[in-house]
Amino acid sequence: MKSLEEKFNKKLPFKVPEGYFDSLPLRVQERIASTETQSTPKGKWIALRSQLSFAAGFAFMAMLSYLGYYMARPLIADKKTAKTDYVEIVSRTIYEFDDIDLYQAIEQKKKTDSLKESFKEMPHRLYVRSNNCITIIDEKEEIKP
Amino acid sequence: MNNHTDSELLVMFRNPETKHYAFNLLVKKYQERLYWQIRKIVISHDDADDVIQNTFLKVWGGLENFREDSQLFTWLYRIATNEALTFLKKKRTKLLLPIVDVEQQLMRTMEGDPFIDGDKTQLKLQKAILKLPEKQRIVFNMKYFEEMKYEEISKILGTSVGALKASFHHAVKKIEKFLEED
Numbered sequence: 001m002k003s004l005e006e007k008f009n010k011k012l013p014f015k016v017p018e019g020y021f022d023s024l025p026l027r028v029q030e031r032i033a034s035t036e037t038q039s040t041p042k043g044k045w046i047a048l049r050s051q052l053s054f055a056a057g058f059a060f061m062a063m064l065s066y067l068g069y070y071m072a073r074p075l076i077a078d079k080k081t082a083k084t085d086y087v088e089i090v091s092r093t094i095y096e097f098d099d100i101d102l103y104q105a106i107e108q109k110k111k112t113d114s115l116k117e118s119f120k121e122m123p124h125r126l127y128v129r130s131n132n133c134i135t136i137i138d139e140k141e142e143i144k145p
Numbered sequence: 146m147n148n149h150t151d152s153e154l155l156v157m158f159r160n161p162e163t164k165h166y167a168f169n170l171l172v173k174k175y176q177e178r179l180y181w182q183i184r185k186i187v188i189s190h191d192d193a194d195d196v197i198q199n200t201f202l203k204v205w206g207g208l209e210n211f212r213e214d215s216q217l218f219t220w221l222y223r224i225a226t227n228e229a230l231t232f233l234k235k236k237r238t239k240l241l242l243p244i245v246d247v248e249q250q251l252m253r254t255m256e257g258d259p260f261i262d263g264d265k266t267q268l269k270l271q272k273a274i275l276k277l278p279e280k281q282r283i284v285f286n287m288k289y290f291e292e293m294k295y296e297e298i299s300k301i302l303g304t305s306v307g308a309l310k311a312s313f314h315h316a317v318k319k320i321e322k323f324l325e326e327d
Binding site: 003004007008009010011012013014015016017020021024025027028029031032035 | 165168169172173176177180181184185188190194197198201202205260261262263264266267268269270271289290317320321324
């Protein structure tokens with residue numbers, strides 16, 4: 001400590017602008033006056049006004065969103081509650097289906113069905129099956145126990 | 146000249162008619178001592194000017210409830226020190242700076258502030274003080290420059306006398322070491 005005091009004096013290397021301490025009390029009083037203005041009812045109203053206008057804007061936007069939602073809601077509900085119209089869905093989804101394809105499919109079905117019927121009628125016959133055609137070769141004898 | 150005692154000033158402050166006058170006298174009485182306490186912490190004059198105005202605003206707001214069981218000067222000093230430390234903390238947070246960078250910034254202020262003048266040895270000592278941790282720096286400044294008693298510093302900083310003695314001892318050793326290395 002003593003060595004510090006021997007080497008360095010205790011003077012600070014700082015200075016202030018000329019007349020600084022003469023003007024400081026006045027500036028402090030001005031700051032106090034401005035904060036007091038803010039804390040008076042009028043000052044509070046001025047400070048509150050900007051906050052209120054912001055809040056009003058926010059409330060307006062919220063109301064618009066609320067109204068928009070509730071006005072659109074019946075449409076959404078209708079969509080949800082409407083029964084499924086399969087005829088419409090089919091007519092919309094199979095628009096590429098051709099009438100000719102339908103006839104061909106029906107014919108094919110008929111042929112297949114007639115062949116199956118024929119098989120049922122001739123369990124004791126030997127036959128050769130080729131494309132949609134059955135040729136009876138022989139008749140089997142009935143095996144009796 | 147302001148010859149009013151603290152008690153007289155407080156009585157005048159509690160009277161609405163003399164409130165502003167009393168506060169004006171109080172500012173005049175303590176402004177220089179508080180300013181230099183703040184200035185040693187924040188270094189720059191502009192920052193010290195901001196901090197001292199904020200300090201007096203706080204004093205204005207709290208003086209009504211000030212209890213005379215502690216000295217007015219101790220109370221004012223505590224507010225000023227806390228305001229200066231809060232200012233540095235805010236600066237650090239605002240600029241996202243670590244403690245070391247704030248010290249370097251204060252060091253640059255020491256070199257570039259127009260309201261700093263002094264001989265080389267004074268600047269050298271101040272730069273060495275800036276290398277100390279914040280609390281040690283404050284204790285060193287109060288003891289070395291202000292020549293305050295440990296009991297007084299203890300009331301202001303809320304630290305025990307023993308801890309302050311140890312802090313000052315470490316600060317002196319570190320400063321001597323910094324100065325030898327420099």
